Amino acid sequence: MRPGHGDRSIACMIREDILKQFPDLFGTKTVNGRQVNVEDTIATLTREVRPAIAAALTARRTLLESTAPVREKYAWPRWDESFEDPVSGRTWTFRQIVQGLVDNFLGKETPWRWRLNDETPIPEHVHPSRNPGLELTGPWSPLDMAFNALNSPAPMNMPDFEDASPPHFQPDGTPSNQPVGVFAALENAKQIHEGRWTGRPYEVVKKGKTRAYRIDKAPDRWPTRLARPPSIHVQYDHVEVDGAPAPGLVVITTLWTFNNLDALARAGSGVYFYIPKLQSPREALVVERILSRLEGLVGLPAGTLKVKMLYEEGNAGRCLPAILWVLRRRLLGTNVGRWDYLGSLIEMWKDDPKGVFPDPQTIGMATPNMIAYQRYNALLMLMAGLKDGVLENAAPIGGMAAVMIYQPGDPYGRSRYNPLALRAMVIDKLRERILGLMFVPDAPLPPGAAPTLEDVLAGRVKGRLHDAYRQSWVASPEPEYVAAGNAPLRAAVGELQGILDAPRATADVKGKPVPTVASGLSEAERTLLQSRGLLDAKGRITPSVVAREALDAPEKLLSQERWDAIYTPPKGDVTIEHVQHAFYMAANYGFQILNGNFAAAIDDYELKLRFMNDLATYRINVSWLWSLVHHQAAITKDGHLQRQVLTEDGVVIGANAEDVKAGTRFTPELFGMVWAYHDEWTNAFFAEQDRRGDPARFDRTKAPVIMELLRRQLLSPRYIQHSARVLFVIGQASARDRGPLLDAIFDLPRPEIVARVRDGKLPPGALAAHDYVLDVFEGAPR
Known part of the structure; x- marks a missing residue:
């Protein structure tokens, strides 16, 4: 310096x-x-x-x-x-x-x-x-x-x-001139x-x-x-x-x-x-x-x-x-977005055994509490951005569409699944756009009244329509993918109903019809939007009604009902299959980080898609798995531990092994089986790469490092808010120092770390690693 x-x-x-x-x-x-x-x-x-x-x-x-x-x-x-x-x-x-x-x-x-x-x-x-x-x-x-x-x-x-x-962060072994x-x-x-x-x-x-x-x-x-x-x-x-x-x-x-x-x-x-x-x-x-x-x-x-x-x-x-x-x-x-937000909700409830979240793979932006979150965001932007009755000075912004398309040269031909990704993009942005339609009536409406978008545009009900969600996030620049998301956000408001009601058109994906980008809604898509109050029984768009008399006092805006809608954990199952899936995503992304790759597309064997991961997705999976182990939460649905199997999509986790019955507790022993089966998958995955003669893009010696790190982190009683920081510390450390650093981060109280560093029983960086991972500042309470 x-x-x-x-x-x-x-x-x-x-x-x-x-x-x-x-x-x-x-x-x-x-x-x-x-x-x-x-x-x-x-x-x-x-x-x-x-x-x-x-x-x-x-x-x-x-x-x-x-x-x-x-x-x-x-x-x-x-x-x-x-x-x-x-x-x-x-x-x-x-x-x-x-x-x-x-x-x-x-x-x-x-x-x-x-x-x-x-x-x-x-x-x-x-x-x-x-x-x-x-x-x-x-x-x-x-x-x-x-x-x-x-x-x-x-x-x-x-x-x-x-x-x-x-x-x-530069992983151990990175060239010094990089x-x-x-x-x-x-x-x-x-x-x-x-x-x-x-x-x-x-x-x-x-x-x-x-x-x-x-x-x-x-x-x-x-x-x-x-x-x-x-x-x-x-x-x-x-x-x-x-x-x-x-x-x-x-x-x-x-x-x-x-x-x-x-x-x-x-x-x-x-x-x-x-x-x-x-x-x-x-x-x-x-x-x-x-x-x-x-x-x-x-x-x-x-x-x-x-x-x-x-x-x-x-x-x-x-x-x-x-x-x-x-x-x-x-x-x-x-x-608004699913990734860090869901991780933060899991974190909020981490110490409450009654607040264990269901499988995070099942909590999307259309889940009721996520709908409430998006509507709350839109409402506050409306209230803070209004000028002369028009939403002029601000607007809400939608969340990330994280599924990605495969390139034509994928070795397993998985580009055949791309229609799934493109349709997911369209529906994600359509839902956000409709969520942002807020109607402020000039006079109180009859109880239960839900005017349609057509009613509003035709002037059959008097008031102001605000079209709020016009921007949203994307993780991939491929033109076809971006175009699929741009279209619903850029369409004129009067065209939205026509997009939903367009003739249905499908593409064949392994014998199953998948709606195309330009297709009208499928029955499943329509039913979901109706269940969230975005469409009426006839499939017509129903903007949310924002009545002045319902928001004329602070207590009405920040009510207990609104808090409950946003923050109460959603209902759902904890399944052993999704526990394995969460561990798979965490371990694979952690492996990428240890190799210096921060925005990594992981092959999702459940979705049959590539799924963009970053520090936020790692946070979701690690926080959820930690809370399951911490409370020894009950598996709520009969299922199976699954082992690796070679399929036309490569080596995936999908062969049923031991039964896991509803009511089984997620004990450290059960966690150990999840850990072992993922380790087995890792070895099979690398063996398949070798059999195919695929060039190794990443340092395989990082695989046991992430496995040991996750074992220590998920079994530790100490919760880590910024999960990925452990990756940065361990990724830069020598093999000799990794174990002592993990001790300092997950197990030892800070005074003991100070003493051990002083006495030469821990490496000099152990205290700095502990303080960095846990956001401890000198002079601040610990």
Whole structure:
């Protein structure tokens, strides 16, 4: 480490190899006519927000470890709880904040009324309602991934510095000259925005062949970019301030702003961010302070740096009105999704034996509690985004479609299953679009009245229709796949019923008819949407009715009924087959991480599809399996442990072995059988690769590492909130140190770790590993 290019009295140290590889990212720059210094800014912002981050993460752990009942510790905030206003510096009570939201919805001018983006207007190119379609996320390193993102027909792109690219992680055995992905992605963005890759090919060797990539689209047709920085719990080892790692949020927002603002402005765009993992107004205040300080440094009006927010934590939902209020100068919309959100719900109920979730594979975005979550998100965006009766200043954003298509060259010919993925994309986005149709009647409707979309559009009922969910997420840039998702989001509202009622058309997938992309609804699809109140008995779209009289007081908005609808665990079974499936997904993704691959498509033997996994899917599976072992939960349905079998789709888990009867407890012994059968599958999978002569893409020696890690983690009484952090620690460790590090993370109390490190009985990094994995800060309660 050595100081950066700025004032040496500002103790910001950039690791030597980062400065050597990426010198253009750092130092003194002129941005928007102002002279700024990257290192000085990182140091100043870090010092300003580091105490607030430590306090916020301590609050997270206190809540996570609280023994209070779930309905008590995760209740709506007290009405008299107060929050700091970043605009005025005064404090507002939660009641005042929610009352201001209600007043905006009712169109009442009061001292408490507030709405989103009222100071600095939203630019057209980033407006969530003016740019309907998909938001594509993924890393911008290697460079071909950035090119693919810009060539995509998705109107929004999120360069991912969060789930897909932890900054400090390079697996044991990585060449020492390999660049760190986060900084390589920042360098790629800077060069692309400055025009250095315009018209130039980028050649890369893949699978023994040289392939050239180009940016095919003109800059004015590129998707709008919203950089996705890490949340407040992530620190960057490569950048230190006063001898401690700097917050990743500070590093990324500073580097992205200073290196890209001028080039983006020249292209008619701007600096925008997608903020993940916020759980409280206190955490939102950290984000607001960083962005408002950056605006001041480069001479931009407050609220110019716009953001979207991933509403992916159950804990965030209970205080979401206050989070929106803190970010009101810049927040464009809040996103909903299954992955981290489901993991957070499992986490909320982890200590309650009556709150064990059913098989997570059965909990999709159409599950009743997920429907309630999406509707709550849309409702708050409506109430906070209304201006002159129109949803003008914000909009809700849908979640990730994670199934992916197979390429034609798949060795087992599994591209035959692609119609399933394409249809899943269409239905996912159709459901979201219909969920976002909210009708505010001019006068109270008769009890039980449910006007159809046709009634509203024809003016047979008077009021205002709001068409809210016009953007949603996607994980893959393939044109056919993106087009399938774009179509429902971009269709005119008057065309939606026709899409549902279109003639049915099917493709044959192994003898079964699967609706095509353009097909009308199948009976099963129609029945599901009817059961969720999106269609009436005749299959007609029924927008949700948002009655003013039902929301004219804070207590009506944040009622116990709404809390129960969102947070009560859904009903369903715990089956041994899905336990094995969850372990399969966790182990396979963990293996990918240990090999340095953060966004990994896993072959899902149940869905017959590729399923995109990242840190959030790992969180779901590990949290759920841990809770089953922790409570020795009962299997609720007769089933079978399954062994590996070679099929036309490759080696899969699917041959019935031992019976497991309903009522059987998921004991450590039963877990051991699940573990052993997956180990058997792993060996058979590698043997099949060898038989076929397939080149090995990944280091097989990582397989026993993930197996041992999962065995230790799932049998440990210690719950780990950020499950994947263990992967990062162990993945970088030598074989000699892995066992002692796992002891420190899963078993030993912190004072004993301190003593053992001091006495040389644990490696020096054991204490740092424990504190990193568990978000422990020096001086904070432990």
